[in-house]
Amino acid sequence: xxxxxxxxxxIEQINRLLPREADGELTALLTDSQNYSLSAGGKRIRPLxxxxxxxxxxxxxxxxxxxxxxxxxxxxxxxxxxDMPEIxxxxxxxxxxxxxxxxxxxxxxxxxxxxxxxxxxLLSSNAELDDAANxxxxxxxxRAAGSxxxxxxxxxxxxxxxxxxxxxxxxxMHSKKTGALILAAARLGAVAAGVAEEDERYLDISEFARxxxxxxxxxDDALDRVASEDALGKPIGSDERCKKATYxxxxxxxxxxxxxxxxxxxxxxxIEKYEGSETLISLARELAYRRS
Amino acid sequence: xxxxxxxxxxIEQINRLLPREADGELTALLTDSQNYSLSAGGKRIRPLxxxxxxxxxxxxxxxxxxxxxxxxxxxxxxxxxxDMPEIxxxxxxxxxxxxxxxxxxxxxxxxxxxxxxxxxxLLSSNAELDDAANxxxxxxxxRAAGSxxxxxxxxxxxxxxxxxxxxxxxxxMHSKKTGALILAAARLGAVAAGVAEEDERYLDISEFARxxxxxxxxxDDALDRVASEDALGKPIGSDERCKKATYxxxxxxxxxxxxxxxxxxxxxxxIEKYEGSETLISLARELAYRRS
Numbered sequence: 122x123x124x125x126x127x128x129x130x131x132i133e134q135i136n137r138l139l140p141r142e143a144d145g146e147l148t149a150l151l152t153d154s155q156n157y158s159l160s161a162g163g164k165r166i167r168p169l170x171x172x173x174x175x176x177x178x179x180x181x182x183x184x185x186x187x188x189x190x191x192x193x194x195x196x197x198x199x200x201x202x203x204d205m206p207e208i209x210x211x212x213x214x215x216x217x218x219x220x221x222x223x224x225x226x227x228x229x230x231x232x233x234x235x236x237x238x239x240x241x242x243l244l245s246s247n248a249e250l251d252d253a254a255n256x257x258x259x260x261x262x263x264r265a266a267g268s269x270x271x272x273x274x275x276x277x278x279x280x281x282x283x284x285x286x287x288x289x290x291x292x293x294m295h296s297k298k299t300g301a302l303i304l305a306a307a308r309l310g311a312v313a314a315g316v317a318e319e320d321e322r323y324l325d326i327s328e329f330a331r332x333x334x335x336x337x338x339x340x341d342d343a344l345d346r347v348a349s350e351d352a353l354g355k356p357i358g359s360d361e362r363c364k365k366a367t368y369x370x371x372x373x374x375x376x377x378x379x380x381x382x383x384x385x386x387x388x389x390x391x392i393e394k395y396e397g398s399e400t401l402i403s404l405a406r407e408l409a410y411r412r413s
Numbered sequence: 414x415x416x417x418x419x420x421x422x423x424i425e426q427i428n429r430l431l432p433r434e435a436d437g438e439l440t441a442l443l444t445d446s447q448n449y450s451l452s453a454g455g456k457r458i459r460p461l462x463x464x465x466x467x468x469x470x471x472x473x474x475x476x477x478x479x480x481x482x483x484x485x486x487x488x489x490x491x492x493x494x495x496d497m498p499e500i501x502x503x504x505x506x507x508x509x510x511x512x513x514x515x516x517x518x519x520x521x522x523x524x525x526x527x528x529x530x531x532x533x534x535l536l537s538s539n540a541e542l543d544d545a546a547n548x549x550x551x552x553x554x555x556r557a558a559g560s561x562x563x564x565x566x567x568x569x570x571x572x573x574x575x576x577x578x579x580x581x582x583x584x585x586m587h588s589k590k591t592g593a594l595i596l597a598a599a600r601l602g603a604v605a606a607g608v609a610e611e612d613e614r615y616l617d618i619s620e621f622a623r624x625x626x627x628x629x630x631x632x633d634d635a636l637d638r639v640a641s642e643d644a645l646g647k648p649i650g651s652d653e654r655c656k657k658a659t660y661x662x663x664x665x666x667x668x669x670x671x672x673x674x675x676x677x678x679x680x681x682x683x684i685e686k687y688e689g690s691e692t693l694i695s696l697a698r699e700l701a702y703r704r705s
Contacts, residue, residue, distance in 0.1 A: 139560075147585060151560060151568040195530075202526060207519040227499040230522070231568045234494060234529060235560030238487075241533045242559055245551040252544040259537040259551050267534055268431075268443060268527030276443040276523045293439060 154224040154232040167192045167306040173401045174310025184249035185313035191240040198236035265305035274298025295338045303334035325391040332388025336381040342367035343377035385409035446516040446524040459484045459598040465693045466602025476541035477605035483532040490528035557597035566590025587630045595626035617683040624680025628673040634659035635669035677701035
């Protein structure tokens with residue numbers, strides 16, 4: 122089994138690591154709904170970046186795993202809320218009915234709230250690492266996910282819906298909405314490996330993550346127009362129909378895909394000097410060169 | 414000015430302590446909506462408990478303030494989501510239109526999400542205390558607020574709406590929905606004062622907080638039936654109309670008020686031996702003996 126596959130397999134254990142209570146009957150359905158979305162698959166890019174970065178810098182898988190899961194909890198929470206009628210009003214996600222379609226809107230709302238907060242329980246209870254590392258992890262993830270990060274990016278997205286926006290605004294939105302959490306994932310991996318903030322490796326992995334976060338979003342926009350509905354798991358062209366701001370307002374799909382490849386290669390240049398960076402690099406290329 | 418008034422005045426500075434960004438134009442409306450709910454007043458019970466507990470055990474106000482504000486952020490986030498059509502569908506809160514009535518549902522959803530997460534930025538960036546204290550604070554608050562705490566309690570509340578429930582379920586619901594955050598507030602105050610988990614003071618303040626949390630909820634239920642609409646800031650009898658489970662399914666309003674006073678006096682017995690506990694005790698009595 123490849124490193125990537127073995128890590129992915131570990132990540133799929135995510136539900137077993139969720140906090141559960143002894144007398145859990147009353148909140149069993151809340152946990153069910155969270156598990157439904159957590160186990161809905163997806164590419165697991167963010168936790169993979171945490172684990173691969175930790176591995177690259179000599180960290181242990183067990184130390185990095187709670188950080189990896191915490192990032193996936195935040196990501197899943199944001200998808201649950203993003204799909205709700207208040208935001209995108211999507212019926213499907215990854216080919217399955219969205220959380221609120223299965224469990225109802227009040228449960229979906231609370232499932233997301235719970236996951237956002239539980240992520241910080243995971244970080245702060247990571248017994249493999251010391252308080253200094255764990256508090257750095259909380260600082261990194263809370264800033265990346267909160268009102269100035271992911272949630273702020275979602276807000277800009279809602280605000281801009283149906284309006285013509287400039288490329289600066291689009292970049293700001295995506296750097297928050299997608300970029301911030303991918304950057305946080307890489308940094309959490311570095312923290313799990315004991316890499317200090319002023320260490321060159323921390324700066325390099327940050328540049329790498331910034332690049333692949335941007336490339337990832339550009340490919341996503343391009344694929345929304347060209348890919349088949351089956352492969353994407355959501356109606357194709359849905360972004361365009363809803364007049365969402367995408368990179369395709371500024372580039373043709375072909376230009377966008379080329380741009381994403383260029384950005385990815387530049388991102389890779391920051392980490393290829395490190396021994397063992399091949400898996401992280403191949404993940405980056407897989408994302409940039411994917412066509413579905 | 415009394416200690417209580419001076420602390421309250423400090424807490425009202427809450428908006429100045431929210432994270433804001435330099436290029437904040439795009440997310441200005443998100444911050445506005447958060448500030449709207451944060452500055453809507455209320456009794457500020459939770460942050461007051463943090464500050465008064467810290468003070469009781471010799472902690473500095475400046476050390477405890479970020480913890481106090483973090484608890485209020487979580488509380489405010491939960492009120493914003495609680496008022497939304499998915500849960501209680503309330504138009505008014507503290508006599509003012511609810512967040513989603515003013516800013517719309519998508520903004521209210523994201524405003525709450527952001528506040529839930531930003532609370533952990535506040536805790537983890539508390540420069541007045543060390544990493545060990547701050548990570549304890551994250552652990553306490555995330556457990557109290559997450560799927561096993563506040564959010565779980567909200568879920569049980571939604572689940573039980575319109576059904577007949579037993580008093581055990583009602584107690585579980587309230588111990589999560591109201592009790593957990595009040596308990597966390599007291600514990601955060603103790604952490605800010607450097608009180609260890611196995612310290613007798615930690616156990617005593619926990620018992621105190623458990624009692625006043627329960628008493629607070631019982632009074633709330635009783636007042637919902639007897640108080641005037643103006644004093645409560647929400648339509649009287651609204652809980653009953655919605656068939657929400659309350660202590661009045663088990664007690665008369667008079668019995669409930671008496672019970673709450675008894676619980677409060679027992680709670681007070683845990684802390685009256687500590688010099689300087691008068692302000693905390695008078696806050697507890699103020700809550701239990703209030704009639705509006």
